[in-house]
Amino acid sequence: MVTSEAELRDLSDQAAHRIMNKQGTASGRRAGWMMISTILIEAWDLYAIAFVMLFVQKSAGFGTNPWLVGLASAAVQLGALLGCFAGGWVADRFGRKKVFITTMIMFIVLALAQGFAQNFWQLIIIRFLLGFPLGSDISSGYAYIMEAMPRGKREVMGNRWQAMFAIGEVVAILVVLGLYLTGMDHDVLWRIALALGAVPALTLLLGRLTITDTALSLVQRGKFRQAKQVSMKMFGDSLDMLPDQDFKIKRPSTMAFLRDLWKDPIRRRASIFGWISNAAQGGEWGAFGFYLPSILAVAGAAKASENFIGYSLSNAIIYSLAIVSGVVGPMITPRIGHRGIAQWGFGMAFVSLLVAAFAVWANQPWLLLISAAAMIWGHYWDASNGMTVTSMVAPTRYKGTASGFGYMFVKLAAFSTIFVFPAMKDAIGIPLTVLIMSSISLAGFLAARYILPEVYGYVESEGQLVKENAAGTAAA
Template sequence: IMYVTGLGHGILWRIGLALGAVPALVLLMFRLNLPETPMSLLHRGQFRKAKQASIELFDDPLEMLPDEDVHLEKPKVGDFLKVIWADPVKKRATIFGWISNACQGAEFTAFAFYLPVILVVAGVGVSSSGNITGTNLVTGGIYVLATISGFVAPLMLSRVGHRGLAMWGFGLAFIGLVVGAFALKYDWKVVIVIAACVLMWGHYWDASNGMTINSMVAPPRFKATASGFAYVFVKAASFFGAFIFPVMNAAWGKFGATLAVSVLSAIGFLSAKFILPEMWGYVEQEEAAAVEAAFDESPRRPA
């Protein structure tokens, strides 16, 4: 809307950046009054606060805990890796999560991040006078579709599971990138838009469970470490993709660079198929196993 009104570009991009800070500010305000969970406080040795939080949230005073805080060492990455590596399921799921985070991070920033520029260069939505309002509308429509995909992804878990969701996501992203590469080469403008829609739909699926899986399989004490360590792969790959795609585009052209990015989606698909065990229902299985183990270890009543 601001572009159509003729607002100067020097002001427009600044307003655009400022608007992006509004959701972050809203989240920050909500975060100020967000209570800590008793489990989080327990793992930090803050027993007094944990008991108070438990009373407020669950009406449980946790009388078995002392009324004083205890100094506990913070979880170390080395200890976290030892625990994860000791269990084959946790190990495979964690490795997949790292690969998935890296692939989806680079997949997005190497192509989708530059999507508006790619559409303008390809002439999609650009008028004869050079007006790019149409391009902005096309880009907005693609991201609206991607947002819908993000809401649909959790609904699909009960049908296809985490493994199936990742395979569908990376598979669709791969198809979108390959078709998009040929569409860019032969200047098929409509196909470029369709391929971008397929890519973004798939991307929002394959990006939906990488962090979830890493946190899911980690023991409670290491969940924060698992999440933080896994997120490094997202940001490192995103940084790499954002800077390397223009270099590949200059060296190989849009066709070669886009095909190269599709390799990342293919790697993500193969890792989901051959590395990731099905994780749907994993938490319930772990809890049931823990209850059964506790029951077996408890002293049996005399007959």
């Protein structure tokens, strides 16, 4: 008979350790794919507005103020900054499924509302609110992947988020181009393009109605009876060490999460890298990837006002290469590790941004296209594992909180660079702006080389991270 909080915590930790070392079943893998597909929705929303901002600025009641353009583009990032941490916190306390269902409903409503904005301030407010469900969903989804899939597989699935992002971006480009080719009024075009994000969100909502909370999430909340059932379905393990009744387990505080994180040197260094990496990848994408359409147009690689078709296809080709990069990255991660994929990615992005700055300054459109493609390839490698590492190394009872906390760094950096880029390029020009922003990628490279310990294949054992050997047993 369980009689104390300490006994309950010990039993839940035992169950969590056993779950995190299981190979898993097809059910868990399907759930992992459903969670990672959320990235498609975020990519659609983020990149669609980058492509249609040209039309938004020409709509009645809007305008060309660079600060308002930047704020409208970045508002969703600010909302996500607040939503990602809140979403992880709520998911840890009330369960993953409630967050998943609520966020999709909110996204559908707000995505549709974008199409009815009458001026920049209305669009800014709607997109700010839209960021809440996006940030909440991503942080909860990463926790779900780390809890529902077997070791090794969960890391590869987590690193696939950039491939999904690239697919979403290419789809957004092609949809906007398709709408453009119909000849519809441009004021209607941008509204439909933004509102169409509700369609994939509705599909995901329907798919999520049948999923359950993860066994680990249920264990940590003392819902042992349901946890045993879910564990049997996802991992083929009934967790026989748990009693057949539910208990109320006190949830630890966020400060307790940070203290636990700091106790283990591997977990501490990996988490610090994850935060720096998340900020670096969010910043480099916000400073270059997000504004790539306007950079190519202004630099003469594809004049948007004269050849929207060529301008769109140039971007589609670059992001099609990004899909390949996003697929290759997770495939080679088991070979070169998290340190390797991060160093190669940030290194390629840094060098490519230097070349891109020169190409714009020297008016070399083809060199700009090549350097942009190389930068995006590197970015889709360096951005692949920040969230994976942050979520994976966190103590089992803090997965959702850790995912949300880590994702805040992505959104803070992305908001800052997307917001200031239009004003910076107007003040000092694109070449110098891109040159300054390249330092963000350099910071990510240095963090991967000098801070990140190799954590591929690590699992938690008795509160610490330990390496698993090929046979699946803990190695000291």
